[in-house]
Amino acid sequence: MxxxxxxxxxxxxxxxxxxxxxxxxxxxxxxxxxxxxxxxxxxxxxxxxxxxxxxxxxxxxxxxxxxxxxxxxxxxxxxxxxxxxxxxxxxxxxxxxxxxxxxxxxxxxxxxxxxxxxxxxxxxxxxxxxxxxxILKGDEVVVELEASLEDLYMGGSLKVWREKNVIKPAPGKRKCNCRNEVYHRQIGPGMYQQMTEQVCDQCPNVKFVREGEFLTVDIEKGMQDGQEVLFFEEGEPKIDGEPGDLKVWFAPVSV
Structure with a gap:
């Protein structure tokens, strides 16, 4: 038996x-x-x-x-x-x-x-x-979270506290949108030399500030070990660019 x-x-x-x-x-x-x-x-x-x-x-x-x-x-x-x-x-x-x-x-x-x-x-x-x-893009952030087999099978959600850099206004100006521009300089009769000069715009200054928040991570029914949840543009910020992405990976644990 x-x-x-x-x-x-x-x-x-x-x-x-x-x-x-x-x-x-x-x-x-x-x-x-x-x-x-x-x-x-x-x-x-x-x-x-x-x-x-x-x-x-x-x-x-x-x-x-x-x-x-x-x-x-x-x-x-x-x-x-x-x-x-x-x-x-x-x-x-x-x-x-x-x-x-x-x-x-x-x-x-x-x-x-x-x-x-x-x-x-x-x-x-x-x-x-x-x-x-x-397009300039900030760094991707990858986080591994532990989840029970029951959560992966039945689905659910986890609340996670995270801290990240946030771009905030700051006093003053800064160089931005810098690019190389080509011009020609006369160096003699009928003779010209091609020159390159870096030209930048003036933009409002910014600074990085550390802020914290609760992030809700939804677990879909039937998720497996190694599957990820993508949070678009929730990674590291980039000045004059787009934030990177945040990826959350699930690692199953026995309860």
């Missing part, structure tokens, strides 16, 4: 693990995950992230790369939904399946072609000739 009990327990444990993996597989990536933005992201955040990802995974830059083509399609599909207020509201409430039913009943139109979405954003013929703009 004891041996039978152990076998039954093993089968239950195996079934539990299978169910855990199944739930995670069904959950998949949300449109917010695809665009690497939080659920409450502003339209400006969504557009900035879309621009970066669309240029990175465009088929012109990734010939014969099926995985990149798939990512490009996912990025454009997510962007179309999350920049349409009506579609986004339905998606947030009912998910992807609810959105499909809404569109199936004739709501919200039939959607745009992938290249049409890209072209309407970049204002070109759909190619990836435009170079990715070099």
């Amino acid at each position: 004891a041996a039978t009990g152990k076998g039954g327990a093993a089968r239950v444990a195996a079934g539990f693990l299978f169910l855990l993996h199944l739930v995670a597989a069904i959950a998949g990536k949300s449109y917010y995950d695809v665009l690497q933005v939080p659920k409450g992201a502003s339209e400006d955040q969504i557009k900035r992230s879309y621009r970066k990802l669309a240029l990175k995974y465009h088929p012109d830059k990734n010939p014969d790369n099926e995985e990149a083509n798939k990512r490009f399609a996912e990025i454009n599909n997510a962007y179309e939904v999350l920049t349409d207020q009506e579609k986004r509201k339905i998606y947030d409430r009912y998910g992807e399946e609810g959105l499909k039913q809404f569109q199936g009943r004739g709501g919200g139109g039939g959607g745009m072609n992938i290249q049409d979405i890209f072209s309407s954003f970049f204002g070109g013929g759909g190619g990836a000739e435009e170079e990715e703009e070099q």
